Amino acid sequence: MKRKLILGLAVFCLAGPACADWAINMPKGITDMSHETWRLHMHVFWWCVAIGIVVFGTMAYTIFKHRKSRGHQAAQFAHNGKLEVVWTAIPVIILLIMAVPAAETLVKLEYTQDPDLTVVITGYQWRWHYEYPDLGVEFFSTLAAESNAARRKGSGIDPATVENYLLDVDKPLVVPKGAKVRVLLTSKDVIHAWWVPALAIKKDAIPGFMNQMWFRPEQTGTYRGQCAELCGVDHGYMPVVVHVVEPAEFKTWVAARAEEAAPATAAGEEE
Amino acid sequence: MTTAVAGAHAAEHHGPPKGWRRWVFSTNHKDIGTMYLVFSLTMFFIGGTLALLIRTELFSPGLQFMLPEFFNQLTTMHALIMIFGAVMPSMVGLGNWMIPLMIGAPDMALPRMNNWSFWILPFAFTLLLSTFFMRGGAPAGGWTMYPPLVLQTGDAFPFLIFSIHLMGLSSIMGAINIIVTVLNLRAPDMSLLKMPLFVWAWLITAYLLLAVMPVLAGAVTMLLTDQFFGTSFFLAAGGGDPVLYQHIFWFFGHPEVYIMILPAFGLISEIIPTFARKPLFGHDSMVYALACIAFLSFVVWSHHMFTVGMPLTGQLFFMFATMLISVPTGVKIFNWTATMWRGAMTFETPMLFAIAFVVLFTIGGFSGLMVAIVPADIQYHDTYFVVAHFHYVLVPGSVFAVLGAVYYWLPKWTGTMYNEKLGQLHFWLSAIFVNVLFFPMHFVGLAGMPRRIPDYSVQFADFNAISSIGAYGFGLAQLLFVYIVIRAVRGKGKRATSEVWDHPKGLEWTVPSPAPHHTFEVPPKVSSADAFS
Numbered sequence: 001m002k003r004k005l006i007l008g009l010a011v012f013c014l015a016g017p018a019c020a021d022w023a024i025n026m027p028k029g030i031t032d033m034s035h036e037t038w039r040l041h042m043h044v045f046w047w048c049v050a051i052g053i054v055v056f057g058t059m060a061y062t063i064f065k066h067r068k069s070r071g072h073q074a075a076q077f078a079h080n081g082k083l084e085v086v087w088t089a090i091p092v093i094i095l096l097i098m099a100v101p102a103a104e105t106l107v108k109l110e111y112t113q114d115p116d117l118t119v120v121i122t123g124y125q126w127r128w129h130y131e132y133p134d135l136g137v138e139f140f141s142t143l144a145a146e147s148n149a150a151r152r153k154g155s156g157i158d159p160a161t162v163e164n165y166l167l168d169v170d171k172p173l174v175v176p177k178g179a180k181v182r183v184l185l186t187s188k189d190v191i192h193a194w195w196v197p198a199l200a201i202k203k204d205a206i207p208g209f210m211n212q213m214w215f216r217p218e219q220t221g222t223y224r225g226q227c228a229e230l231c232g233v234d235h236g237y238m239p240v241v242v243h244v245v246e247p248a249e250f251k252t253w254v255a256a257r258a259e260e261a262a263p264a265t266a267a268g269e270e271e
Numbered sequence: 272m273t274t275a276v277a278g279a280h281a282a283e284h285h286g287p288p289k290g291w292r293r294w295v296f297s298t299n300h301k302d303i304g305t306m307y308l309v310f311s312l313t314m315f316f317i318g319g320t321l322a323l324l325i326r327t328e329l330f331s332p333g334l335q336f337m338l339p340e341f342f343n344q345l346t347t348m349h350a351l352i353m354i355f356g357a358v359m360p361s362m363v364g365l366g367n368w369m370i371p372l373m374i375g376a377p378d379m380a381l382p383r384m385n386n387w388s389f390w391i392l393p394f395a396f397t398l399l400l401s402t403f404f405m406r407g408g409a410p411a412g413g414w415t416m417y418p419p420l421v422l423q424t425g426d427a428f429p430f431l432i433f434s435i436h437l438m439g440l441s442s443i444m445g446a447i448n449i450i451v452t453v454l455n456l457r458a459p460d461m462s463l464l465k466m467p468l469f470v471w472a473w474l475i476t477a478y479l480l481l482a483v484m485p486v487l488a489g490a491v492t493m494l495l496t497d498q499f500f501g502t503s504f505f506l507a508a509g510g511g512d513p514v515l516y517q518h519i520f521w522f523f524g525h526p527e528v529y530i531m532i533l534p535a536f537g538l539i540s541e542i543i544p545t546f547a548r549k550p551l552f553g554h555d556s557m558v559y560a561l562a563c564i565a566f567l568s569f570v571v572w573s574h575h576m577f578t579v580g581m582p583l584t585g586q587l588f589f590m591f592a593t594m595l596i597s598v599p600t601g602v603k604i605f606n607w608t609a610t611m612w613r614g615a616m617t618f619e620t621p622m623l624f625a626i627a628f629v630v631l632f633t634i635g636g637f638s639g640l641m642v643a644i645v646p647a648d649i650q651y652h653d654t655y656f657v658v659a660h661f662h663y664v665l666v667p668g669s670v671f672a673v674l675g676a677v678y679y680w681l682p683k684w685t686g687t688m689y690n691e692k693l694g695q696l697h698f699w700l701s702a703i704f705v706n707v708l709f710f711p712m713h714f715v716g717l718a719g720m721p722r723r724i725p726d727y728s729v730q731f732a733d734f735n736a737i738s739s740i741g742a743y744g745f746g747l748a749q750l751l752f753v754y755i756v757i758r759a760v761r762g763k764g765k766r767a768t769s770e771v772w773d774h775p776k777g778l779e780w781t782v783p784s785p786a787p788h789h790t791f792e793v794p795p796k797v798s799s800a801d802a803f804s
Contacts, residue, residue, distance in 0.1 A: 024714035024734075026650055033646075041647040048637035056630060059608050063626070066547075067616045074548040074615040084556055087605045088598060095594045098644065103587055105646040110583045151726055153334040159729050165332065166728045190420040191513060193578055193653060197719040202649050204579045206514060207419060208507020211580035228578075228653040228721045230413045232420060233340045236724030 027197050030219040030244070034200030036105045044098055051094075109201075112212045115182030117175065123185075123192030123205035123227070126234035130173050137257040143237050144168035151237060167224040172241035176250035177220050185211040190232060196225035196242055204229055217244040287788055295390075298382035299788060300367050303389050305684075307364030308677070310392055312753070314356030315670075317400070319746050321349040326742035332729050342725035343411035344403070350414035354531070355438045356396050358665065361673045362534040363388075363445050366473045369680065370449060372779035372786065373467045375458030375795040380451040388444035395437035402427035413723065415524070416491065418505040418516050422498050432495045439484040446480035449473055458778070460797045464555060467777055471558050472537025475565045479526045479533070482569070487523040490516060514579050521572035529568045532632075532664060533561060535672035536603055539625050542679050543607055545775040546622035547614030553606045560599035560606075567596050577648045586645050593643040597636065604633055617773070620694035624675030627667060627702045635663030638713065653723075656716025662709045667702070674701070674752065681759050682767035686785030689759040697755060700748035708741030 028038045066072045122129040124140075131138035143151075147166050150157035159165040175181050185194055187205040195202035199215045217223075225240040245253065287293045287302065297303055325345050328336050337345075367385065371378055379385045402409040407425015410416070416431070424431065453474045457466070466474075493504040494516070503509025505516045536557075544551045551557065573581060573589040581589075607629050616622070638660035642648045651657055674697075682688050711734035716722075720731045727735065758764060767784040778797070782790045 024718060026717045027719070037646045037650060040644060041641065041650065044641050044644055044647065048640065052633070052637065055604060055608065055633060059611065059626070059630065062608070062611045062613070063616065066612065066614050067618075068548070069617070072613070072615050075613040076549060077613075078550040078552055078554065080552075080609070083609070084553055084602070088602060091598050091601045095597065098640075099591060099594060102590065102644045102646060106586060106590070107583065109646055109649075110586075151334065153338060155333075157333075159332040159726075164728070166726060190423070191417060195653075195721070197650060200646075200650055202578050202652060206507075206579065208511075208513065209580065225719065226721050226724070230343070230417075230420065230723045232412075232423065233338075233343065235343070236339065236721075236726050 029198045029200045030217050030221070030223065031199055031215050032218065033105070033109060033215065034198065036108070037200040040102055040105055043101065047094060047098060109213070112182050112214045114180065115214060116179035118182045118184060119173065119175070120184045120186075121173075121194055121205065123187035123189075123194070123231070123238075125189050125232050126227075126238040128169075128173075128192075128194070128238060128240065129188075130171075132254070135254050135258070137254060137261065139171050139257070141169045141171050141173065141241070143239060144170055148237070164224065166237065167226070167239045167241070169239055169241045172222065172243045174243045174245060174250060174253050175217060176247040177217055177244050178247065180214055180216045182212060182214045185213070191229050192227050192231045192238070193229035194225075194240055195228040196223050196240055198223040198225075199242065202228055217242075220244045220246060296386070298378070298386050300371050300379045300382070300385065301684075301786060301788065303379075303385050304364045304366075304368030306389055307360045307367055307392075310389070311357050311361035311364055311673075314352050314360070314396065316749070318349050318352035318357055319749065321345045321352065323742055323746050325349065326739040328725060329727070329735050330739040331736060332727055332732050334726055337725070339725045340408060340411060343413075343723070344409040346723055347410045347412060347414055348399070348403070351399065351410075352396070353665075354414065354527070355435075356392070358531045358669050358673075359442065360392060362473075362476070362531070362669075363442075365469075365538070365673065365676055365680075366445075366449055366534065368684065369779060370452060370470055370473060371456070372683075372782065372790060373470050373777055374453065374456060374461060375778050375791045375797065376452060376456035377789065377791050379448050380456055381448045384444050385448050388441045388448065391437050391441040391444075395434045395441065398430050398437070399434040402430050405430070415517075415520060416494065417520075418494060418497065418513050421494060422506075428498060429495065432491045435491050436488055439488045442480050442484050446477035446484075449477040450481070453477075458791075458794045458797050464558065465797065467537075468540035468551065468554070468557055468561075469534070469537035472533045472535075472540075472561055475561050476530050476533045479530050479565055479568065483523040483526040483530075486519060487527075490519040490523065493519075514576075517576050517579060518572065521575045522569075524575060525572040526565075526568040528661075528664075529564060531669050533565065535628070535669045536561065538672040538676040538679075539607060539628050541777070542621045542625040542675055543610050543629075545679075545772050546619060546625075547611050547616050548773060549610060549614040550776070551606070552609035552612075553602075556602060557606055560602045563599040564596060567592060567599070571596065574643060574648070577645050578652050590643055590645045594640065597640050597643075600636055604629060604636075619678075619691060619772075620689070620698055621675045621679035623695065623698040623702075624671045624678065627698070628671045628675065631667030631671070631702075631705070632664055635660055635668055638663065651716065653721055654716040655712040655720045655722055658722050659709050659712035659716060662712070666709065667705050671701070671705075677756070680779070681756065682771045683779060683782075683784050683786055685759045685762070686767050686783075687759045687762050688765040688767050688771075689755050690764060693751065693755050693758075697748060697751045700751065701745060704741045704744035704748060706741070708738055708745050711735075711737045711741075 026038055026041050028035055120131040120133055127140050127142040129140050146162050147168055150159055150162045185203055185205045187207045192205040193202055194205055201213045201215050203211045203213045221244055223242045227235055227238040328342055405426040410424050410427050410431045412421035453470055496502040497504050497506055503511035505511045505513050540551055571593045574593045642651050642660055678694055715731045715734045720727055769783045770780050778795055
């Protein structure tokens with residue numbers, strides 16, 4: 001029984017570092033800021049591991065050594081002023097080591113000025129509306145049809161057969177690689193949150209508020225996320241998909257979208 | 272010892288009334304404590320059943336058993352029941368039973384109010400649970416009740432608000448009772464700094480309750496008037512501010528999480544010295560650490576809201592303040608370790624739970640430090656990483672402390688030793704399954720799974736299945752706990768001595784086991800050996 005306790009404690013100590021492997025860790029992402037966030041996350045994590053080894057190691061040692069069954073006599077000390085000052089001061093120093101880079105990254109994250117492109121994102125129950133105010137492009141982005149069919153209770157469709165189950169939309173947000181994209185975020189009903197892990201940004205879309213954040217994607221590709229704030233029945237069914245393309249391809253895409261929208265607007269004006 | 276004998280003698284003459292009257296009309300701190308604990312255990316199983324339903328639906332991707340609306344009701348009700356129905360009443364129950372015994376008081380200072388503060392709870396939770404059968408179902412907007420979403424609740428809405436008001440009333444009265452008892456009814460030579468840590472922890476917790484429960488009441492009342500009386504406190508369309516609600520709620524909410532953990536700190540500080548056969552290390556610094564944590568809890572609330580869009584300076588302040596909490600918390604962990612250091616330890620069930628508490632709560636503390644770092648928290652926020660974090664501090668944290676405390680004092684309450692083998696089996700099953708249940712949640716959270724979703728993308732499937740298996744194991748293991756307690760209550764087992772353990776310190780061990788109905792009718796003498804310092 002007692003040996004098990006030690007073994008158990010040893011497992012608890014080892015579980016942290018052994019499991020913090022790549023496949024189960026935070027993604028590094030595709031922006032400089034996401035890399036910084038990831039480094040910050042690992043920095044704090046390794047400090048926790050180090051503290052864990054010291055504290056749990058001491059506990060394991062004392063549990064093994066200072067037990068009555070081994071005939072250990074209890075000491076009766078109950079104070080040690082110096083020691084107490086030391087273990088109050090050391091954590092403060094460690095916290096400072098963590099706080100400085102965290103504050104630096106935060107200051108950069110908050111600098112939303114000088115964007116190359118602005119996107120206005122509006123949350124609805126339960127889809128996203130994307131608008132490029134300077135380019136005259138806007139559209140809704142909704143859960144992809146295949147996922148939507150498979151997600152119904154008793155649909156009989158195995159989610160494993162659906163590509164990007166629950167993480168796919170009909171029309172993704174398209175942004176050019178290398179551009180600083182400023183996101184203006186609001187909502188028309190309840191609070192939602194727009195999140196893409198690979199971009200390391202998440203912010204609430206709040207009715208009556210205009211929030212802002214920014215990202216500069218350094219890699220083309222498709223990146224997926226989800227609404228992160230409980231927003232009602234279909235909270236789990238309003239994914240976010242971002243398409244990062246080359247700047248030239250982005251121009252073609254904008255032109256195509258503008259053309260699509262133009263006849264509709266013209267027809268609307270005639271009426 | 273003379274006082275204890277006097278207590279036992281008096282009990283023969285003023286025994287409790289028989290039958291249901293004993294419980295309904297009770298003004299006895301021991302009976303009311305028992306009722307709190309039984310109520311808490313009942314709610315623990317109801318809330319646990321809801322959790323098992325959640326884990327059943329999340330066992331594999333796709334919707335197999337329920338619709339998303341019912342899933343959201345389950346998560347909301349699970350949280351409300353566990354927080355207000357299971358964890359808080361369990362601490363009040365332990366406080367009711369043990370505080371008078373630990374400070375040498377004959378009873379709580381305000382016994383009738385004690386009765387009332389308990390008997391509000393069954394009504395509050397009957398109201399809350401009845402919402403499952405109403406049009407629109409139970410509340411489904413999360414236990415945090417954020418507007419505007421919570422205003423979409425169906426018929427359950429006013430019942431939700433009213434039951435929260437009732438729980439608040441109960442908590443406030445309980446807190447007043449504990450403060451008055453501790454400040455006025457201590458044995459004559461028990462100075463404040465001689466008080467056992469559990470009493471200290473509860474005194475500080477009671478002040479937290481007094482400070483923040485009215486704030487919660489204010490917040491939910493504003494929700495009520497927004498819904499029914501045309502106000503727009505939190506409605507942007509009427510010039511209100513939905514974020515204001517979150518600030519008010521978390522001004523209550525963060526002290527609330529310490530309300531659930533500070534008494535647990537106290538419990539652990541009682542258990543470890545007994546089984547290390549050594550006085551608690553740094554009694555006074557433990558008290559200062561508690562006070563420090565309580566103070567800081569009032570200035571960190573916005574760390575629950577790092578994604579709402581706050582000014583940079585606000586985010587920096589709340590990040591630094593939150594990180595500071597790890598200093599006094601660290602002091603507590605180090606002091607417990609130092610208490611064990613060079614002791615003569617034995618590992619009965621209460622000690623096992625206490626050690627598991629220190630280790631697993633520390634893991635929850637580590638993830639707590641991680642979520643304090645704003646840029647990283649932007650990734651963690653509202654994911655399963657946060658779910659893993661708060662379940663680590665609440666389940667192997669608060670709940671383990673309560674389980675350990677029940678094993679610790681059960682012989683004092685019943686006069687019978689619980690079955691040690693079964694107790695240790697219960698411990699090992701709980702300790703193993705709680706990790707199987709909650710550890711994988713760190714991984715899916717980091718990999719990007721949001722919380723409060725009924726269905727998820729297939730890459731999260733494996734860890735969710737493991738979590739669900741852990742949940743069933745943990746849930747079933749608690750049935751064993753009920754069996755062990757019932758056996759002890761029925762007197763099946765060795766008779767307990769008045770000391771129960773190997774020369775434990777504290778006044779509660781000077782009265783016979785089971786503790787007679789009335790104790791300390793004459794204030795006891797507190798020798799230096801009785802106090803932990």
